[in-house]
Amino acid sequence: MHWAMVGWSHHKTPVEIRELLAFSNEQVLEANQRFKDRFPEAESVLLSTCNRVELYCAANEAIRLPASEDLGRFLADFHGFPYGDVSSLLTSLAGRESIQHLFTVASSLDSMVIGEAQILSQVKSAYELACNGRSASALMHQFFQKAATVAKRVANETDIHKRRISIPSVAVSEIATEFFERFDDKRILLIGAGEMGAETLRYLVDSGAQTITVVNRNAQRATELAAVYGARTADWDQLLDEVTVADLIVSTTGADQHIVQAASLKSARGKRGSQAVLILDLAVPRDFESEVAQLPDVYLFTLDDLQQVCDRNRQARQEQWPKAQYIVQQETDKFLAELIHRGSGTTIKQLRQQADQVKQQELKRLQSKLSARDIDPELEKDIEVSFDRLVNKLLHPPMKSLRENADSNHHASLIDALRRLFQLKD
Amino acid sequence: MLSGVSVTCFLFSYLVVLVVEASRSLIKIPGRNLILIGMLVAGLIAHSIFLVNQFSLEDAQVGRPQLLANWFQWTVVGAWGLALACLILTLRDPNRSTGLFVIPLILVLIGVGQLLRDSEPFPVETTINVWRVIHGVSWLVGTMFICLGMAFGIMYLVQSYRLKNKRRSSEHFKLSTLEFLQSMNRLSLFSSAVALAVGLLSGIVLNLGREGYVSWFSGDILITCGLFASALTASVLEIVSRGSLGGRRSAYLAIANFVILMLVMGIVLVSSHGQPDRVSNRPGLNGASILREVTA
Secondary structure, rough: EEEEEEEEEEEOOOOHHHHHHHHOOOHHHHHHHHHHHOOOEEEEEEEOOOEEEEEEEEEOOHHOOOOOOHHHHHHHHHOOOOOHHHHHHHHEEEHHHHHHHHHHHHHHOOOOOOOOOHHHHHHHHHHHHHHHHHOOOOHHHHHHHHHHHHHHHHHHOOOOOOOOOOHHHHHHHHHHHHHHHOOOOOOOEEEOHHHHHHHHHHHHHHHOOOEEEEEEOOOHHHHHHHHHHOEEEOOOOHHHHHHHOOOOOEEEEOOOOOOEHHHHHHHHHHHOOEEEEEEEEOOOOOEHHHHHHHOEEEEEEEHHHHHHHHHHHHHHHHHHHHHHHHHHHHHHHHHHHHHHHHHHHHHHHHHHHHHHHHHHHHHHHHHHHHOOOOOOHHHHHHHHHHHHHHHHHHHHHHHHHHHHHHOOOOOHHHHHHHHHHOOOOO | OOOOOOOOHHHHHHHHHHHHHHHHHOOOOOOOOHHHHHHHHHHHHHHHHHHHHHHHHHHHOOOOOOOOOHHHHHHHHHHHHHHHHHHHHHHHHOOOHHHHHHHHHHHHHHHHHHHOOOOOOOOHHHHEEEEEEEEHHHHHHHHHHHHHHHHHHHHHHHHHHHOOOOOOOOOOOOOOOOHEEEEEHHHHHHHHHHHHHHHHHHHHHHHHHOOOOOOOHHHHHHHHHHHHHHHHHHHHHHHOOOOOHHEEEEEEEHHHHHHHHHHHHHHHOOOOOOOOOOOOOOOOOOOHHHHHHHOO
16 A cells, blocks of 8 residues: 655745645546546546645555656646646655655644644545545545544643633633633623634634624624624713623724723722623724723733733643654554555565465375275375465465564565565555 | 541541642643542532531430530531532632632631530420521621631732733633622622521520520620621622622621631630530519410
8 A cells, every 4th residue: 555645835835825736526537537537547636725635645556646746737737727837836645654644634733823723624525535436445545534533542642732822812711710700691792893802702703702792993894793693782982881880891993092090990999889890902003091990890802812822832832742743643544554454464464375275186186096096084184284285385484574573664665576576466 | 337437537628729729820731620529429429428427426415416516516518518519619610729719618617617626515405496406507608708708808809919010810820800709709708698697596595595685795796696697797898789789898807807706706605605504693574485385
């Protein structure tokens, strides 16, 4: 069994080129079909995400595996892109390296954001598309099944996925959860209706938030966003009232100066006797005056504070990388050993069948000659046993060599030599 | 029943829990949470066996077992209640350093109990025994809630300080959410006020029955009333403000309650409160007759 991978990823290829080489799901299906037509004796899976376009190939014999240049050209040609322009950016791996690469990718160790959770589902989806297009079969099945197993092992045995690293996810899952047990009974105020605010709101809703108010200078945008999350809107001039009654405030406006002053907030809170409030000021420049943090029972986190948490978490994930990579290496070795074992098992079986066949032919010929002489049946049995012993003794040295070299690099070449010397066919 | 179980058995378990909790930031212990829960359960089992043994002892005065017969039993039962609360909180989330704040209070109660081990038992007067038990148990429950309130109050302040200063929880030192700590604080304030109210009322009935009057101006009764007033004030403030006092102020109230409790305990323990030698000639209400009517 032989494996190869070619592709372009975020490591070497700029996003502008990756965008041109990317495949939609429909294109992947079509490419799989074209691949099957062009390389009928090989199997393939095409993985296309925003960070990579990679084509994994496998064949039972090396000669049937397309050359990496052909594979690269195949991908570029699909988009009508001149291969020469991107050939220098192409990553091309074969054998063990290609297997280890898929395991690394599926475990999210090769991602731009190490530990991100989406890649495994993207890998699975690519495999399913290949199965639907019949470009993937037995070889790819064991390869991608193993990749999923490795990714799960990495997730279970390391902390690489545990820490969040995007600002909105950190804001909700690591900061807000230090304050609140639950979100369904909290009054949440979103100031501004930008992308960051919407993303944070999504995490809050996923965590159970129900009572949400959106305040934005542009009421139209506020209404649109509120409709998505089942929130209500409030007028901009009611901002201070809303701030005073909220339990959690997410502020992401593009205002060029503070929109809430410490003195006005203090006065408003004083009148109403407000409870503790968490303010996530994700705006740059900041929406809340820094003195707000000095008010009792007011907890203010700015974008910088959250960015520090993200950086620490990213660092923590990086620290898990060697442990995860060790698991990937271990699993690659195991996978290769399984393949070799499976491959040698077939060869040994064929060799034994072939020897048995020869033995039976010779035995039959001898028996027909001896039967004319009316020999003792006991002698006939002894002859048959002798033939068996002869075959076993002849096969013993090559079998012993195979066993002794099962874990070595020579094993594949020994199998290959054995197949050639004894002219074993698939 | 397992008569060899002594204070040392459960004291040791609680000490181990405290050490394991305190060492979170220093050393990595595999299966730390299991050790914590295991030692807490072991301590509670030993503690329970010890209490059963204590309550099985026959009182010399009445010739049958007595519940909460002396200050020693009273404090050890209080420690048991706190240990149970600590186990529940630890099971709720073993990664939170709750034991670090609750176990010291348990150890203090056990320590006080040991100091008072040889103190005189409470008087046994059959007619008012029910009121004595109600009085003792109410104060015990009130004390436990005040102690828990103190632990939650300190945890709240520590957590609040950390979050104000953007110091988030680490694997080594994690506390419950501010919301949980504040709600536990409120629960402790209300529960202690109710328990102390019952304790105060039963104490009045007890005094009336035993002595015929209530010495309102004696030091220990005054300060006991002060403790109740403090718990009541804190609870009323919480109710009136509908929780908008802010968690920090609730925490301060809980801690203030604990400080007053310590004062009361100190005075009560060094005074003759609950002891049989209180014979007074002071005029007062004819409580004995009232009590006879009440308990008839």
